[in-house]
Amino acid sequence: MSNFLIPSPQLYLAPMQGLVDDVMRTILTQLGGFDACVTEFVRITHTVHSRATWLKYMPELANNGLTPAGTPVTMQLLGSDEENMAVNALNAVACGVDRIDLNFGCPAPTVNRHEGGAVLLRNPHKIESIVRTLRQRLPEKVMLSAKMRLGYDNKNLALACAQAIEAGGAQLLTVHARTKVEGYRPPAHWSWLAKIRQNVHLPMVANGDVFSLHDYRLIRDISGCDDVMLGRGAVMIPDLARQIANDNAGKSVMPLSWDDLLPWIAHFFQLCRYKSDNPKFAVARLKQWLGMMKSVYPPALILFERIRTLQQHDAIAIVLRDGANHSEIQS
Ligand SMILES: Cc1cc2nc3c(=O)[nH]c(=O)nc-3n(C[C@H](O)[C@H](O)[C@H](O)COP(=O)(O)O)c2cc1C
Numbered sequence: 001m002s003n004f005l006i007p008s009p010q011l012y013l014a015p016m017q018g019l020v021d022d023v024m025r026t027i028l029t030q031l032g033g034f035d036a037c038v039t040e041f042v043r044i045t046h047t048v049h050s051r052a053t054w055l056k057y058m059p060e061l062a063n064n065g066l067t068p069a070g071t072p073v074t075m076q077l078l079g080s081d082e083e084n085m086a087v088n089a090l091n092a093v094a095c096g097v098d099r100i101d102l103n104f105g106c107p108a109p110t111v112n113r114h115e116g117g118a119v120l121l122r123n124p125h126k127i128e129s130i131v132r133t134l135r136q137r138l139p140e141k142v143m144l145s146a147k148m149r150l151g152y153d154n155k156n157l158a159l160a161c162a163q164a165i166e167a168g169g170a171q172l173l174t175v176h177a178r179t180k181v182e183g184y185r186p187p188a189h190w191s192w193l194a195k196i197r198q199n200v201h202l203p204m205v206a207n208g209d210v211f212s213l214h215d216y217r218l219i220r221d222i223s224g225c226d227d228v229m230l231g232r233g234a235v236m237i238p239d240l241a242r243q244i245a246n247d248n249a250g251k252s253v254m255p256l257s258w259d260d261l262l263p264w265i266a267h268f269f270q271l272c273r274y275k276s277d278n279p280k281f282a283v284a285r286l287k288q289w290l291g292m293m294k295s296v297y298p299p300a301l302i303l304f305e306r307i308r309t310l311q312q313h314d315a316i317a318i319v320l321r322d323g324a325n326h327s328e329i330q331s
Contacts, residue, residue, distance in 0.1 A: 006227075008203075008227055009220070009226040009227055010035045010205070010227040011035050011229075011244060012036050012227070012228070012230070013029065013034045013036070013230060014207065014229045014230060015040055015041060015101070015147070016232075017041055018040070019235060019288070023271045023285070026271060027271070028234055028235075028241070029068075030068065030069045030264075031238050031241070031242055031264060032242040033241025034071050035071070035072075036074060037071055038075075038076050038101055039074065039076050041106060042057050042076065043079065044079030044081070044085050045084075049092070051095050054075070054091075058075055061095055065098055074100065074101045074145065076100075076101040076102075077089060077101070078102075078103035078106055078116050080114070080115040080116050080120060082133035086134055086138075089138055090137060093142055097142070099143045100142060101147055102130060102144070102146040102170070103117055103147055104146055104147065104148040104161065104165075105148050118152055119152060119180075121151050124160040125164070127146075127148075128164035128165070131146060131167075131169060131170050135169035136169075143171050144169070144172075145173065145174065146170045146173055146174070147174040147176065148162065148175055148176070149176050149178055149180055151180070153180065155192060158196060159195065162175065162204075163199065163200060165200075165202075166200045166202050171202065172202060172204075174205040175204065176208050177189045177192055177193050177207065177209075187209065188207075188208030190222040193206045197223060197224050198224070203227065204225050205225060205228065205229050206223040206225035206227070206228050207229040209233075210228060210231075210233050211236065213243050213244055216244050228244075230244075235289065235293075237255075237296055238256070238261060239255060239260075243255055258297045258300070261297070262320065265289070266320040268286070269285075273313055279311075283316065286316070287304060290307075291304065303320075
């Protein structure tokens with residue numbers, strides 16, 4: 001098995017279905033600080049996905065699997081039928097994918113009813129079988145990782161699941177420090193990450209509730225993991241990864257102001273306009289992002305209110321362009 005030597009500390013952008021698509025990856029990796037990112041999960045059921053599907057989830061395949069900023073993208077798969085997952089994974093590899101991540105944490109009822117995602121955390125043997133099958137069938141050069149929660153309704157099998165992922169032959173493990181039933185409710189149990197880290201030997205990425213540089217330092221201290229994945233915090237504070245990377249490099253940390261962020265938001269809106277023929281798409285994505293930023297940047301709420309009733313893209317683009325000139329939405 002080839003050795004995947006990844007220098008630490010690595011900073012990963014979390015997979016977030018409906019939130020971190022290629023457009024968000026483009027913006028956040030251009031803002032800087034991330035070493036790698038992951039697609040939204042691709043559900044594997046009975047069929048074999050076409051090239052068009054892989055490209056839909058990962059348009060970066062047209063750019064050698066890199067975002068425009070040059071950040072590598074991993075394809076995430078979710079399923080429970082190891083044979084069909086292997087066939088699909090090989091098919092994705094034939095389309096250019098060279099990093100595959102397995103989802104053992106999705107809480108969605110539809111997914112769990114079909115034995116995918118977090119429900120598998122009740123069955124470490126099945127997890128091991130899925131990881132092993134994929135590792136055996138994929139070319140050595142393809143990096144295989146897995147992402148898990150601490151359990152389904154309790155944490156009794158957390159270590160067993162992590163060890164199953166290691167025994168199956170994955171090269172990297174990300175742990176979101178909550179069970180499925182804990183959803184996204186604080187707190188994330190960072191001390192559990194330390195327990196797992198002490199019991200597995202593969203590189204481990206700590207994940208859950210990092211919303212500041214302070215949280216980042218704390219999760220590393222408590223978990224003992226050098227590598228960290230940022231999810232919602234990266235969307236709410238778009239330069240959080242850049243702040244962290246600068247701090248790790250011993251550089252000064254100057255958070256971006258709201259005025260600094262406005263051109264990025266306008267660029268995001270433009271990219272969303274190009275991405276979909278559905279005129280509602282770009283508006284919905286813009287509102288979604290502003291909605292997440294408003295707890296950190298009060299001007300985001302004012303901007304949200306200003307565009308709330310607008311439907312015309314051009315009118316919204318003008319508000320975004322002129323945003324910085326309106327005193328009431330300056331930070
Ligand atoms: C809207 C949303 C969608 C998500 N979609 C995925 C997904 O597709 N695959 C996955 O492994 N995790 C998914 N997650 C979980 C995140 O990757 C991450 O583990 C979780 O949000 C905890 O990290 P955070 O506290 O930094 O957000 C999702 C989370 C959210 C909030």
